[in-house]
Every structure is written in structure tokens, then in C-alpha cells.
Amino acid sequence: MGVASSADAQVNFRLPGLGPTSFTFTNTSLLTWRRSNFDSITADDNLLSFTERFDSQFTAPPWRLQVRLDAFLPGLLAPSATMGAPPMPPTFCYTGAMAMPTCPGTLHWDVRLERVALSYSGESVSFDLGDFYAAIGRGLVLSLRKVDPLGTDTTVRGANVQAELDRFTLRAMVGYLNPQNLDPLTLVTVHDYGDALALGNATARTAPDFLGGVDRMGAFDALARLGENNDVEVGLAAARVHFPESMAREAFVDTFGYRMAVPSLLDGALSLYGEVVGLRRSTNEFATRSSGGDVTRTELLRNPLQFGRAIYLSAQVNVGNLSAQLEFKDYVNFLLSPDGGGGALRRIYNNAPPLEREDVQFRSNSNTRGALARVEYAFRPSPWVGGLTLVGSGFTESNGPDPWDPSGFGVAHGYVTLRRNVDGADYATPTTVGTATAAARPAGASWLLVANAGYRMEFIGSRRGPGCRTGNERDGCREAYAPDWHIAHADIDVAFPLAPNHAIDVKVDGRLETRWDDFLLDRAGTRAGYYTFFRGGVVASYSYQDRLQISGLFRVDTTNAAKFLDGQPTDGTAPPTVFPGGEVRWMFTPGNVLRVFGGMTAGGRLCTGGVCRDVPPFQGALAELILRV
Numbered sequence: 001m002g003v004a005s006s007a008d009a010q011v012n013f014r015l016p017g018l019g020p021t022s023f024t025f026t027n028t029s030l031l032t033w034r035r036s037n038f039d040s041i042t043a044d045d046n047l048l049s050f051t052e053r054f055d056s057q058f059t060a061p062p063w064r065l066q067v068r069l070d071a072f073l074p075g076l077l078a079p080s081a082t083m084g085a086p087p088m089p090p091t092f093c094y095t096g097a098m099a100m101p102t103c104p105g106t107l108h109w110d111v112r113l114e115r116v117a118l119s120y121s122g123e124s125v126s127f128d129l130g131d132f133y134a135a136i137g138r139g140l141v142l143s144l145r146k147v148d149p150l151g152t153d154t155t156v157r158g159a160n161v162q163a164e165l166d167r168f169t170l171r172a173m174v175g176y177l178n179p180q181n182l183d184p185l186t187l188v189t190v191h192d193y194g195d196a197l198a199l200g201n202a203t204a205r206t207a208p209d210f211l212g213g214v215d216r217m218g219a220f221d222a223l224a225r226l227g228e229n230n231d232v233e234v235g236l237a238a239a240r241v242h243f244p245e246s247m248a249r250e251a252f253v254d255t256f257g258y259r260m261a262v263p264s265l266l267d268g269a270l271s272l273y274g275e276v277v278g279l280r281r282s283t284n285e286f287a288t289r290s291s292g293g294d295v296t297r298t299e300l301l302r303n304p305l306q307f308g309r310a311i312y313l314s315a316q317v318n319v320g321n322l323s324a325q326l327e328f329k330d331y332v333n334f335l336l337s338p339d340g341g342g343g344a345l346r347r348i349y350n351n352a353p354p355l356e357r358e359d360v361q362f363r364s365n366s367n368t369r370g371a372l373a374r375v376e377y378a379f380r381p382s383p384w385v386g387g388l389t390l391v392g393s394g395f396t397e398s399n400g401p402d403p404w405d406p407s408g409f410g411v412a413h414g415y416v417t418l419r420r421n422v423d424g425a426d427y428a429t430p431t432t433v434g435t436a437t438a439a440a441r442p443a444g445a446s447w448l449l450v451a452n453a454g455y456r457m458e459f460i461g462s463r464r465g466p467g468c469r470t471g472n473e474r475d476g477c478r479e480a481y482a483p484d485w486h487i488a489h490a491d492i493d494v495a496f497p498l499a500p501n502h503a504i505d506v507k508v509d510g511r512l513e514t515r516w517d518d519f520l521l522d523r524a525g526t527r528a529g530y531y532t533f534f535r536g537g538v539v540a541s542y543s544y545q546d547r548l549q550i551s552g553l554f555r556v557d558t559t560n561a562a563k564f565l566d567g568q569p570t571d572g573t574a575p576p577t578v579f580p581g582g583e584v585r586w587m588f589t590p591g592n593v594l595r596v597f598g599g600m601t602a603g604g605r606l607c608t609g610g611v612c613r614d615v616p617p618f619q620g621a622l623a624e625l626i627l628r629v
Contacts, residue, residue: 018060025056035620037603038575049074049107049187055115062122066130068115072182072189074107110189112181115155124164131155134173136221137259139351139609140277140310141237142336144177149606150613152345153180156217167230169223176214177241179346185615190346215347217241233261241349243338247288247295251338254280255350257310271316279308279334306340308333308399312353321380327355327372333399335366340399345613354610355391356413359509360456360487365610368395369403370411383446387417389454394461406462409484415454422446447496457486466518478516485515501545510536513559520563533562535602537579546587553581557602576600595624 011023030051037045052071057064117130134144134156146153158175182189219239226232236258243251257277264271283304286297311330317323329352333340336350355372356362370393378385396408459481468477491509498504514532537555560575581599588594603617 015060018063021058021060023056023058025054028053028055030624032622033620034618036617038617038619047074047107047187051182053114062120062126064117064119064121066115066117066119067113069111070114070182071109071111072187073109074187107187108189110182114181126162128160129158131157131178132160132173134160134219135351136219136237136239137235137257137275138273138312138353140275140312140334140353141221141255141257142217142219142239142349143351143609144349145351147608147611149608150345150611151180151184152613154178154346154349167225169221171221172219174218176216177349185613215241215243215349217349231262231264233259233263235259239336241336243347245338247297248286249283250286251281251283253282253336253338255336269318272314274313275310276312277310277334279310279336281306281308281333281338281340283338306333308335308340310334310352321378323376323378325372325374327353329353329355329371329393330369330403331366332369332403333367335399340366345611348611351609351611354607355393356411356607357415358607358609360413360607361605362395362411362607362612363409364395364397365612367397367399367401367403368393370394376417383421385417385419385421387419388414389417390414404461406480408461410459410461410481411456412459413454413456415452415456415489418449418451420447420449422448447494449492449494451490451492453490455486455488458484460484483514483516485513487511487513503543505539505541505543507539508536510534517563531562533558535559535604548587549583549585551583551585553579553583553599555579555581555602557604559602559604593624593626595626597622 013021013023015021028051030053032047032049032051034047034049035045050073053068055066055068057066115131117128117132119128119132120126132155133146134142136142144154144156155178156173156175157178158173160171160173160175162169162171179190217239219237221235221237223233223235226234238254238256240252240254243253245251255277257275259275260273262270262272283302283306284300285302285304287299287301288295289298309330309332311328313326313328315326317325331352334352335341335348337347352365354362354365355370370391372389372391374387374389376385376387391411391413393411394404394408395411396403396405401407460478462480463478465477489509489511491507493505493507495503495505512532512534514530516530520529520531535555535557537553539551539553541549541551543549556578558577561577564574579600579602581597581601583595583597585593585595598621599619601618603615605612605614607613
């Protein structure tokens with residue numbers, strides 16, 4: 001189980017030279033129990049951990065000082081020992097993206113100064129010293145932010161200066177990248193210099209030679225507002241990131257781009273946005289010499305260069321009851337990472353806008369080209385809105401070939417949407433698939449609905465398969481444009497009042513998927529072919545005002561079980577297919593909330609803002625107590 005407590009307090013006083021000053025603090029304690037993550041490794045089962053976070057802030061306008069301390073202590077409820085030996089430190093292992101057991105590291109206690117920042121906000125000049133978030137444009141050049149669903153929280157620790165000069169906004173920043181050191185999904189603590197995660201390999205290193213191996217960056221952004229009413233925005237931006245991976249290898253990645261936004265044309269009927277960014281990736285590979293435990297570089301062996309680009313265009317048209325949205329993207333080898341790969345989530349420092357829904361598990365967003373068209377019609381004066389979305393694109397899983405290379409994949413996706421709004425306002429935003437709590441609805445409002453149904457197919461671009469290599473066309477050889485992964489999906493979210501202050505919210509979703517696998521698990525051996533699986537469930541929530549919410553969660557996921565073509569094992573190692581759970585959220589006094597969850601979640605791939613992460617399954621309980629004084 002997990003117990004989290006949080007206490008907020010504010011003290012107001014006056015300081016000489018600063019005037020009225022307030023001090024606020026938040027203390028959060030989290031006790032978590034993870035029963036199992038449904039793999040064959042038992043070393044990380046029955047895991048108990050304690051996390052402490054103290055966040056304090058002094059505010060004396062225009063100044064603000066923020067300091068956050070983090071601490072973590074892991075343990076096992078039932079640790080195992082061998083031959084009377086003391087228990088080993090827990091190692092958290094899970095099934096990674098490659099469907100193989102991986103162990104990110106041994107869990108150990110940790111205390112650190114996680115965030116510290118001094119900020120000044122003036123009329124024309126503002127600056128930050130310490131930790132700050134950074135985003136430029138739509139995130140193509142740079143995007144460092146907190147993404148709760150993925151468990152990432154990356155800042156720049158350095159200096160950030162912004163100046164407002166009439167029609168111009170100028171911004172410059174420099175520092176090193178400071179990711180959250182405790183990964184909330186794996187519970188592994190990584191240092192700012194990243195150890196193996198940031199260094200990329202086990203080559204010997206000495207901290208004085210390359211400043212501890214931290215990723216360092218500098219960026220500049222200039223935005224100009226044109227037109228009589230400042231209705232056109234033009235921006236230029238550039239960023240450089242230095243990735244010192246080891247004494248034998250380092251990389252420099254440069255991005256430079258421009259953007260234009262026209263948010264209101266033709267009396268607001270048309271809005272346009274465009275962004276073009278170029279990328280250059282330079283990798284220095286050195287010969288090294290070791291002497292007395294110190295490693296030094298002797299000569300530069302290679303300096304390969306790679307180039308990439310990103311083009312993103314969007315247009316929004318509103319004419320009467322009809323609205324249309326068009327988007328186009330062309331990303332080629334575009335990822336702000338030392339090797340162009342997305343394996344290390346902590347090193348994804350930019351955010352290229354995707355075209356797909358976030359509940360679609362796309363495999364690549366860094367080497368893809370395609371377009372989206374969406375048309376919606378509001379049946380006024382009724383609250384109903386209908387829409388149709390079409391997406392077509394091509395991509396490769398590696399960043400080397402062109403996105404439309406025959407070695408890649410094509411995507412075709414279409415879905416229809418039906419919404420019922422309240423008084424013309426769109427409160428029916430879909431809830432996140434798989435969460436225990438549906439989105440809050442206005443108590444006493446008329447009923448709301450949002451529904452989607454569609455079909456998505458990924459197909460191969462060229463003839464491939466194990467049978468094609470051996471000459472046996474019946475043994476898994478597929479012709480060009482054969483389906484590789486197709487999905488029929490539907491979801492509906494409906495909320496309606498029972499009585500004043502009482503409401504029910506129900507969300508049902510389902511996806512029937514068929515996917516190709518060259519080597520399926522078969523008791524008789526391995527063979528190639530398709531396997532079909534289902535993912536879906538229901539979330540039902542009862543709410544009383546904003547004071548009480550009780551939710552039940554029931555999901556079915558046969559993804560892993562479907563790979564056993566001749567039936568699941570009977571030795572107890574079969575993966576689960578049913579995942580029940582429940583949650584209660586109670587605000588017992590204004591601002592004070594108790595939330596308790598217990599059950600199982602299937603994990604899988606979560607995507608948000610074009611970035612995806614594989615989340616391990618979970619079985620256990622969590623509780624959160626927030627106290628505000």
C-alpha cells in the first residue's frame with residue numbers, strides 16, 4: 001500500500017529592503033507497496049519504499065526563491081536470503097520495450113537538493129538562476145517540462161533571461177540538464193551525470209576531464225510581433241546541447257529554426273502556424289590512455305556528422321457551424337539526443353508534435369512524414385457535434401532512411417467523433433484510458449457524452465519476413481503493403497446527474513488488435529504469423545459535488561497471453577489478463593484530500609506530446625493524503 005501526506009502552510013511577514021514577504025512550504029511523504037509486476041523475477045516483488053519531499057518558497061515581489069529537497073528509502077517486506085546470508089538490496093526489474101527482462105539498477109537510499117531557483121519578474125526584464133523549465137515554440141527546438149503520465153521532470157539548472165522590448169521578446173538560457181533523479185516508475189535513483197544511463201557505455205571516465213558528464217546546453221529565442229494589432233508573430237530560435245558520454249565519446253547537437261503564427265485571419269475564421277527546424281549532430285570519438293586510474297584522451301579518431309530536419313504546419317478554419325483542421329509534419333532524423341535514438345527517456349529534450357491520438361501506440365515520432373485532416377460540424381442550436389478525422393503517414397523505426405523508404409511502414413487511420421456538450425461548451429474531454437478516476441464533471445449539469453470509433457492500420461513498405469530470406473515463401477514471407485498491425489477501436493464517455501450534487505460518470509473503451517510477429521511463442525517451437533489480442537475496460541465513478549468520488553476500474557488485456565498460440569502455461573507463469581481496481585477520493589475539508597487506490601494495472605506504452613514510455617505492470621495499493629493548513 002502507499003500512504004502520502006502533504007502539508008501546506010503560508011507565513012506572511014516583512015523583510016527590510018524587500019517589503020511584504022510570504023513563506024510557503026509543502027511537505028509530502030509517500031509510502032508505497034508494490035506487490036508484483038508480473039514477471040519471472042521475484043527480487044523486486046513485495047517492495048516497500050518511502051519517499052519524502054520538502055518544497056519551500058519565499059516570495060517578495062518581484063523576487064522568488066524556491067528550494068526542494070528529495071529523499072528516498074527502499075526496502076522489502078519479505079526479503080529473500082541465501083544460505084543464511086543477509087538480504088541483498090532490492091533490484092527493480094520490469095519488462096522493457098524489447099519484451100526482455102531488464103534491471104535498471106539496485107535500489108538504494110538517497111537524499112539530495114533536487115530543485116533550487118531564484119527568480120525575478122520585472123516589467124521588461126525577468127530572469128531565473130537555478131532550475132527552470134524551458135519551451136520554445138511548439139517544442140521542436142527545445143522542450144523541457146514535467147510530464148506526469150510518463151514520470152519525467154527535467155529542468156535546466158543555470159541562467160534564463162527574458163526581455164520584453166515593445167514588439168520584441170528576447171530570451172537566452174544556459175546551463176546543464178537536470179532530470180528528476182528518482183524515477184517514479186522504476187524507483188531507480190540516477191545522478192545528474194546519469195551513470196550508465198547518461199554516459200551510454202561503461203568506458204572509464206574521470207569527472208575532472210569532462211565536468212562529471214552532465215549534459216550542457218545553451219539556447220536563444222527571439223520573437224517579433226508584426227502588424228497593426230500585433231497579429232503576426234515571427235520567431236527565430238537556436239539551441240546547442242553537449243552530451244559528454246564518456247572519455248571515448250561525446251556529441252554536440254545543434255538545432256536552428258524559425259516559426260510564424262497568424263492566430264486570427266479573416267475576422268478570426270482562419271489561424272495558421274508553421275515551424276521549420278534543422279538539426280546537426282556531431283559525434284567525436286577519441287582514443288584514450290589509462291594511467292594510474294586516470295583516463296585521458298590522446299587523439300580524435302572520428303567525427304561523423306548527421307543532419308535532420310523538422311517541418312510542422314497547421315491551419316484551423318471556422319465557418320459557421322463547420323470547422324476544419326489540417327496538419328502536416330515531416331520529421332527526418334529529428335530527435336535532440338546524442339545518437340538520434342529515444343531509448344533514454346531522460347535525454348528526450350524536445351517535443352515534436354504528433355498527429356495521432358495519445359492512446360495509439362505509435363512506434364516512431366522522430367522519422368515520419370504525414371498529414372491529418374479533421375472536420376467537425378456543430379448541429380446548433382442542439383448541443384451535438386460530429387466529426388471525422390483522417391490520418392495518413394509513413395515512418396521508419398530507425399532514423400537513417402527516409403520516412404517513406406520501402407524498409408519502413410505506412411499508417412492509415414480514420415475515426416468518427418460524436419460529442420454532446422453543455423450549453424455549447426466542450427466539457428466532454430475524454431479521460432485517459434486506464435486511469436482509475438474519470439474527469440471531474442460539473443455537478444448538476446445536463447448529461448455529457450463523447451464517443452469515438454475508428455480503424456487504424458500499419459502496413460509494410462516492402463516484401464519481408466523470415467520466409468523471404470530462406471526462399472520458403474510460405475514460412476512467414478509477406479508481400480509489400482501487407483498489414484503489420486491493425487486496430488479497431490471504440491470508446492464512449494458519458495456523465496449524467498442523478499440528483500442535485502450527485503453524478504455518475506462511465507467510460508467504456510475497447511481495442512481489438514491484430515499484429516504480426518516473426519517469432520511467436522509456441523510450445524512446439526517458433527513460427528511466424530499474426531496474433532490477435534484485446535485491450536479495454538470500464539471506469540465507473542460516482543461523485544458528490546467535489547467532495548467525494550468513488551471509482552471502480554475493470555480492464556482486460558490479453559496482449560501477452562495472445563502470444564501463446566497453443567494455450568497459456570499451466571505452471572503459474574501465465575501473464576494475467578484481468579486487471580481490477582478501485583479508488584476513493586474524499587475531500588473531507590476544503591483543500592484536504594484523501595485518495596486511496598488498490599488493485600492491478602496492465603502497464604504498457606503511454607504516449608504524450610509525441611513522447612512514449614513503456615510502463616511496467618503494477619499490483620498493490622497507493623494512498624495519498626494532502627493536508628493544507
